[in-house]
Amino acid sequence: MSTPDEVREQCARFRDTFHGLADEIGKVIVGHRDIVEGVLVALFAGGNVLLEGVPGLGKTMLVRTLADAMSLPFSRIQFTPDLMPADIIGTNVVMEDPDTGRRFFDFQRGPIFAQVVLADEINRATPKTQSALLEAMQERSVTVAGQTYKLESPFLVLATQNPIEQEGTYPLPEAQLDRFMMK
Template sequence: MNDEATGAPEASDGADPDVVEAATEPSVVLGDESIEQLNSAYLKIREQLGRVIVGQDAVIEQLLIALFSRGHCMLEGVPGLAKTLMISTLSRSLSMSFARIQFTPDLMPSDITGTDVLQENRETGERTFRFIEGPLFHEVILADEINRTPPKTQAALLEAMQERQVTVGRDRHELSDPFFVLATQNP
């Protein structure tokens, strides 16, 4: 049942009606100028990608929708459909860093997240761990053939995609913002 005045669900379970109403309202309201700027940026990027990638307009549109909505994308297709070229062109057109990760059966989670390396200070002899970032610390990632890699490595990628962070040992490391993953798999 909805409240006739606001269209919000009635709080029949004892919930505060103000909280229910607030939860149904959009959290971000864009003005006409912001919408126009977003549309203009979308059209420019789509045009730049269309110069390089021919005949993939629907794929480009879906890719940009995922990017603008802070989501990720998965493409399934045979080799040779310009997936790498598409995502690298996207990253260049937006001046974003790019990494391609070829997922193989022997790829380990630390190969994509990074790892702690033991370093010794030559002057004091003190040993400390230093984190070396993996390819997930780029802004745009092409995760190629994700279906070929072990579940632990897939889980590390999924953590990065969902939480926008990676966990190495006991430490959590925040990823860049924006962070966009285009995953591919062959049929």
């Protein structure tokens, strides 16, 4: 069990790390300290973030800068009406052993296996494809063909969406909205 002094020291280290990261990200994302701190809170608390706004506000730059500042693997998934769940999660591919000629399935991981995932314009994809993120966001794992794969920690999905009035958008299901800590 930690002593009160150890707890204070841990809190001070966390505070310094948190503000140091916010300052580093703030060198690129200027004038949005509240949003930067909100995203960091979600990351450290194990949550996900939904950012809404028209294109050109720097949402993508924020996520990329966060991943760079923390040296975490980053992937960007551009959601479109023709995006399929396997494009996000990955799929089993038939491979052949060059020595024996035997065929086997090999799982090819999708972009969801990064630690910082940008789900860009999430509401442009169909609800079926949007739901491919649900297990990853809630359970921090994905299941393909009965096999469950754990995602590395920390894991953050930061999704962007265009205003719902914009043409070509689908509303996010309530189950998906519940998985975002912050909007």
